[in-house]
Amino acid sequence: MAKHKTPLLDQLESGPWPSFVSDVKQEAEARAKNEKGLDYQIPVDCPEDLLGVLELSYEDGETHWKHGGIVGVFGYGGGVIGRYCDQPEKFPGVAHFHTMRVAQPAGKWYTTKFLRDVCDLWDLRGSGLTNMHGSTGDIVLLGTTTPQLEEIFFELTHNLDNDLGGSGSNLRTPAACMGMSRCEYACYNTQELCYNLTQEYQDELHRPAFPYKFKFKFDGCPNGCVAAIARSDLGFLGTWKGAIQIDQEAVAAYVGGEIAPNAGAHADGDWGAFDIQKEVVDICPSQCISYEDGKLKIDNSECVRCMHCINTMPRALRPGVERGTSIFCGAKAPILDGPQMGSLLVPFVEVNADDDYQAIKDIIEGVWDWWMEEGKNRERVGETMKRLGFGALVRAAGVPFDPRQVQEPRHNPYIFWKADDVEGGWDRDINDYRERHQR
Amino acid sequence: MAVVEFQGKSFEVDEDGFLQRFDDWTPEWVDYVKETEGIKEITDDHQKVIDFLQDYYKKNGIAPMVRILSKVTGFKLKQIYELFPSGPGKGACKMAGLPKPTGCV
Numbered sequence: 001m002a003k004h005k006t007p008l009l010d011q012l013e014s015g016p017w018p019s020f021v022s023d024v025k026q027e028a029e030a031r032a033k034n035e036k037g038l039d040y041q042i043p044v045d046c047p048e049d050l051l052g053v054l055e056l057s058y059e060d061g062e063t064h065w066k067h068g069g070i071v072g073v074f075g076y077g078g079g080v081i082g083r084y085c086d087q088p089e090k091f092p093g094v095a096h097f098h099t100m101r102v103a104q105p106a107g108k109w110y111t112t113k114f115l116r117d118v119c120d121l122w123d124l125r126g127s128g129l130t131n132m133h134g135s136t137g138d139i140v141l142l143g144t145t146t147p148q149l150e151e152i153f154f155e156l157t158h159n160l161d162n163d164l165g166g167s168g169s170n171l172r173t174p175a176a177c178m179g180m181s182r183c184e185y186a187c188y189n190t191q192e193l194c195y196n197l198t199q200e201y202q203d204e205l206h207r208p209a210f211p212y213k214f215k216f217k218f219d220g221c222p223n224g225c226v227a228a229i230a231r232s233d234l235g236f237l238g239t240w241k242g243a244i245q246i247d248q249e250a251v252a253a254y255v256g257g258e259i260a261p262n263a264g265a266h267a268d269g270d271w272g273a274f275d276i277q278k279e280v281v282d283i284c285p286s287q288c289i290s291y292e293d294g295k296l297k298i299d300n301s302e303c304v305r306c307m308h309c310i311n312t313m314p315r316a317l318r319p320g321v322e323r324g325t326s327i328f329c330g331a332k333a334p335i336l337d338g339p340q341m342g343s344l345l346v347p348f349v350e351v352n353a354d355d356d357y358q359a360i361k362d363i364i365e366g367v368w369d370w371w372m373e374e375g376k377n378r379e380r381v382g383e384t385m386k387r388l389g390f391g392a393l394v395r396a397a398g399v400p401f402d403p404r405q406v407q408e409p410r411h412n413p414y415i416f417w418k419a420d421d422v423e424g425g426w427d428r429d430i431n432d433y434r435e436r437h438q439r
Numbered sequence: 440m441a442v443v444e445f446q447g448k449s450f451e452v453d454e455d456g457f458l459q460r461f462d463d464w465t466p467e468w469v470d471y472v473k474e475t476e477g478i479k480e481i482t483d484d485h486q487k488v489i490d491f492l493q494d495y496y497k498k499n500g501i502a503p504m505v506r507i508l509s510k511v512t513g514f515k516l517k518q519i520y521e522l523f524p525s526g527p528g529k530g531a532c533k534m535a536g537l538p539k540p541t542g543c544v
Contacts, residue, residue: 068541070455070529074477077526084454096454168528168543169505207526209505209516213543377504378542 002028003045004052008059024051027128038124042096042145046127049093050143053085064091071098071146073153076206079164080149096145097127100152101138101165103198106176106191106218108133117160125152135231136215137175138165163202169378170208174198176218177225179238185310186220187238187323188351194218196357197364210368211375211384221319222307228328228342233381234364235328235342238351240320243300244309250316251276251296261312280309324350327363329393330382340382343390345397347404363397370396445471455529457539461496464536472534477524485522485534487512492535502528502537 002025012021028047031040043049053064069082081099088095102118118139122128127143134140144152156162165173174197177183179190197216198205204214217228220238228235253259254274260267261274276296281289288302289309296316298309310317327349328342349359367381370392375384385393394401419425443450448467451459456475458464469481469489478485491512495503505527509515514522523530528540 066454068539070457070533070539072525072529074524075520077520077528082455203517207516207520208528211504211506372506377501 002051003048004055006051006055009051009055021051024129031128036123041125041148041151042127042143043093046093046097046143047129049085049091050097050127050129053087053091053094056087056090065097069098071149073149073164076164077208078166078168078170078206081167082146094143097143098146098149100126100141100144100149101134101167101173102141102156103163103165103173104133104137104139104175106174106194106198107178107181108137109181114160118162121152121155121160125155134165134173136165136172138173164206166205168208169210169212170206170214171201171204171210172213172215173205174216174218175226177220179218179220183220183225184314185223185238185307185319187240187319188220188236188325189353190218190220190226190236190238192353193236193325193351193357193360196353197361200361204368210372212378212380214368214371214381222305223311228331230331230341232331232342233329234367235331236325236360237328238319238323238325239305239348240324241322241348242320244298244303244320245318246296246298247316247318248295251313252294254313254316255294259313259315263314280312283308324348325360327360329367329397330380330385332380332382336378337383337386340386343382343385344405345393346399347402363399366396366398367393443471453539455533455539457533458536461536461538464493468536469534476530476534478522478530482522484514484518488514488519488522488527488531489535492531492537496535496537502532502540 006021009021013019024047028045028051031044031047034040034044057064064086066084066086069084071082072078072080079101081101083097083099085091085094085097122130122141125144125148126141129142131140131142141152153164156164174194176190176194177186179188180186181191194216204210214234215232216234216236217226217232218236219226219228222237222239224230224237228237250259254261255276257273261279276291281291285306285308286302286304288299290297300320305319310319325348326344327346329345330340331342332340346363349363351357352359371381371384374388374392375381379387381393390405391401394405441452441454443452446467448465450463450468450471453459456472458468473479473481488508491508492502495507503511505516508519508527508531512519516527519527519531523534532540
């Protein structure tokens with residue numbers, strides 16, 4: 001028997017999509033039964049009270065969580081999102097409902113052993129509810145009380161060999177696409193670089209020292225499966241130099257209809273027979289592909305590596321052999337001064353595990369040194385870039401200026417020059433001028 | 440809101456143990472908070488951080504950025520965590536009686 005009546009939420013149990021309401025109810029039931037005989041460390045009916053407060057919000061159309069919340073574990077300045085219900089008498093099970101961010105493995109590969117261990121920990125000391133995963137990447141443990149935070153942190157670190165994720169004005173939890181683990185497009189090992197940088201910058205992740213939040217994301221190619229260009233202050237997008245690798249026999253097999261285009265991604269509709277001219281050649285944004293006499297030709301010097309031809313004929317075309325990553329800087333959501341996607345800062349840099357990715361770390365630390373000194377309170381690096389200019393960012397990163405860093409040159413003539421670059425500098429005497437020009 | 444009594448003083452606090460009003464701060468508050476913030480003894484270094492936070496708040500109406508706290512006190516972030524294990528926000532600002540940090544924390 002449910003503790004609260006939830007007529008509005010009950011409607012969300014119908015329909016084909018997995019219902020979060022049914023799932024929360026299941027968890028509520030399992031806790032009530034307590035077949036394992038656990039000594040629950042937070043109220044048994046926490047999930048029921050969550051449904052209760054959510055139903056109330058459905059009724060009145062308002063949230064019932066109080067503003068903010070500052071809780072955490074000793075040694076760290078982030079990782080836990082404190083939250084308190086604004087109707088604690090009605091819903092005591094969620095009077096405290098803090099969220100813990102737990103660091104996830106890059107690419108989110110798991111063994112059931114690890115997940116069972118996390119669940120055992122969370123069943124005892126939390127609500128039993130999770131978010132797999134937060135948008136930034138973390139495993140999200142949804143709902144526990146303040147006294148449990150250190151307990152969970154102790155078990156997480158001592159028994160599960162795992163750590164908290166990031167929150168606050170710091171480096172947030174980095175995330176990567178699956179990369180080389182199961183994708184033939186991956187131009188570098190996204191998971192390894194993600195893991196390496198996460199470990200390298202643990203201090204920056206756990207103890208907020210920045211003007212505002214800062215995120216890394218790692219895409220193996222321009223397809224952007226982890227959306228690095230939209231959701232990270234520094235986004236790493238794999239790419240290559242030189243020629244796309246072409247297997248002409250496989251091209252012929254696509255043309256002959258033996259292999260489905262786009263690996264069969266459009267198989268649920270009838271789009272007719274594959275037409276290489278129409279679906280590849282004519283769509284190439286650089287118009288640098290031709291198909292003549294049964295041969296596919298690519299003028300690689302004009303190719304912008306958009307991935308379209310490779311995506312369409314994955315068994316015939318592969319990224320080039322000289323691979324690396326581009327780095328984009330400044331993506332952010334609208335607040336305060338408008339949304340931004342990453343701007344190309346570094347067209348190509350090698351992803352070199354042999355020297356522990358030093359070239360990439362130099363760029364990151366250059367950007368941080370500059371932004372930590374110049375960034376205003378709660379100013380994302382993308383906004384600092386707008387305020388102080390893209391040139392300042394390029395100099396901070398210690399990379400060369402490059403035409404590829406702009407989509408087009410400026411059209412206004414408000415161009416600043418450094419005094420050193422102008423003959424005679426800025427110190428001029430009006431009297432010298434008057435000798436040649438009468439007033 | 441909860442009210443805590445300590446050494447004859449009473450303080451109105453929120454769920455996170457932050458003072459509701461900066462003006463209610465007294466030196467006893469620091470003694471009361473220190474244990475929950477993992478601090479045994481208040482040293483001159485602790486006091487230096489607390490004093491600066493209070494001065495800055497009185498003058499500017501906000502808490503200083505971490506960078507400014509470090510620059511003025513001369514304590515690197517690492518040292519601030521050694522002094523205040525939960526950090527400059529939850530630890531030091533709470534003890535200094537400043538309002539609870541807000542935003543995407």
